[in-house]
Amino acid sequence: MSITSGIPSPLKLRPRGDGRAEQRSSADLPAKMTARGVKVFYCAKQALKGIDLDIHENRVLALIGPSGCGKSTFLRCLNRMNDTVEGCRVEGRIALDGEDVYGKAVDAVQLRARVGMVFQKPNPFPKSIYDNIAYGPRIHGLASGRDELDEVVQTSLKRAGLWGEVKDRLREPGTSLSGGQQQRLCIARAIAVSPEVILMDEPCSALDPIATAHIEELIDELRANYTIVIVTHNMQQAARVSQRTAFFHLGEMVECDDTEEIFTNPRDERTQGYITGRYG
């Protein structure tokens, strides 16, 4: 399957963020993805009411807000996962590297290879650990030959911090792992197709605190190579892992700023109410 038509290959070398960039405010960085006036309707019901948001390269953006505020909906617009939902309609413009992802030339399937996703509940395929990781590279033809595939699997598992735990049991089913390991397996699976952006939809909500700590460390490490957007209900988690935070409320984005600003000096009253635990 060709993945080069219309959009750059995910295998192409990309500029990586360097350490010094972190000193500046993230707002100055180039935007990897931009959303302008994004509205989403589920049949007649409007779920998002015009979202403008920039997602900066090699940064972690946290989306917070009370349940039903539209943060997961927004996340699923970024890689067009909402296409699979019957009756869902998206308006506005979302661009990846300046190109409209809802444009005619863009194939949702190819887009999702560049914008990977990790879900709330770990969902390993009913295959071996090895085949779970190799699934993406195989369907996209990213590895030619056995050795190269082994290499991809090993690299992905190492990046996801799972290699040490599973290297002797690659043939066992992915479902035999613990919940936290399964979620890291899912992250490794997403990394294996070399995406540019990784979307995480409450990746730790089904995990215990130790597994959560593992994943959070992992997110921080992954930031060097990937752009990450994470939806979370856990304010401490947003504060720990993200550089920028956007607060959603009732289908609107109330404010988006550097994480430190949001948590120490929120401009909007609703944001302050939410992060201090008055509602949500």
Add this chain to the structure above:
Amino acid sequence: MQLTLLALILALLTVIGFMTGRSRAAASVGGRVAELHSVPSYHGVYVALWAGLPALLLFVAWTAAEGWLAMQLVLSSLPERLTTGDGQSVALLKADILNLARGIATGREPDPLVQDAARRYAGLRDLADWSLLAVGASLAVAGLAWGRHRIGPDLRARPAVERVVRVALIVCSMVAILTTVGIVLSLLFEALRFFTVVSPLDFLFGTHWSPQMAMRADQVGSSGSFGAIPLFAGTLLITVIAMLVAVPVGLMAAIYMSEYAGRGVRTWLKPALEILAGIPTVVYGFFAALTMAPFVRSVGEALGLDVSSESALAAGIVMGVMIIPFVSSLSDDVINAVPQSLRDGSYGLGATRSETIKQVVLPAALPGIVAAVMLAVSRAIGETMIVTMASGLTANMTANPLQAVTTVTTQIATLLVGDQEFDSPKTLSAFGLGLVLFLVTLCLNMVALRVVRTYREKYD
């Protein structure tokens, strides 16, 4: 007559019991129903059960024992020369007594002793029925009185009623199980009779099936040969053809319905497919014999092949069509049970819909699909009518689908149609075949259910 009367009395007493129980319970607390342990209707049922149940149990036990007991009494009073002898003559004597007692002519001049015995037997039965009526009715009245006497604010009527209901439920489930056991046993005993005449080895591994037995010693060419291999082979051939039609078509239909079709299409497509399952197999048989078989034959002739007018292919194809809804409906359910999160995971990696189906959904649903196919196979093996009508009765041993073959079920049907003597191996062989068939489908169903169960444990 007496028994009808008793049934009426019991019904009446039960209704009375319910009414009095209910009103007495309410009266016992002066109308403040909340003070009762159980609501008044439970008290009503409680009294009704006391009135009806013991008498009913007595009725069942009495009627079961009465005839036998009366017969033993009559037989013991007869002289020994009549009651001794082999089993058959005693059975004949009993039949004579029963028939004479009911006033049915036995067809020969009866022994005065036997006539006398029959009169006494009828008298005993009459007496027993009247006493049953008396005892039963008084038991019911006594039960009613006892139940009514027990009623009070503290009577735990609900737990008592619920215990009885639970026993009733257990009895009902036992009826289904015991019926199955009964069928299996009758099959087993007749089959054993068959196997005393024909060796099981000859039956299971013989290659010549020709069940005609000589009626007279000088009859030609009817020695009877019971090698069932041609039947098994025929069954296998037709089942394989049917599965080759049903599995691909059914599975593809299921995939379309669950993965591609929109909700609108799905709501009419699935019931429409299931209509196929509602067509009687005899109608499929018409279709196979009158449409499909000639069609297969003419196509075969056009290709220069030698096709018999009744072919395994025609029967197998129609049987496959019959089974399509079975496979598609079960597989559709199984595919729908694969969690959406697995599909999302695959789409999230940039997999296309067909890659997702082939590499994620189908492997996840495979155990269930295998179970669906196995249930379909046991359905195909058990199917009789289509084969009888479209594939004939010739026990050919062939793997050529263009020839006529016959199956186990078809042979069973033919062996037992019409007047049969139930001591000839020809007729008994049907039970041998039935036993084999039963064991095979039982094994298939058990494996299928086991597979389905392990599958369920995985995702629910």
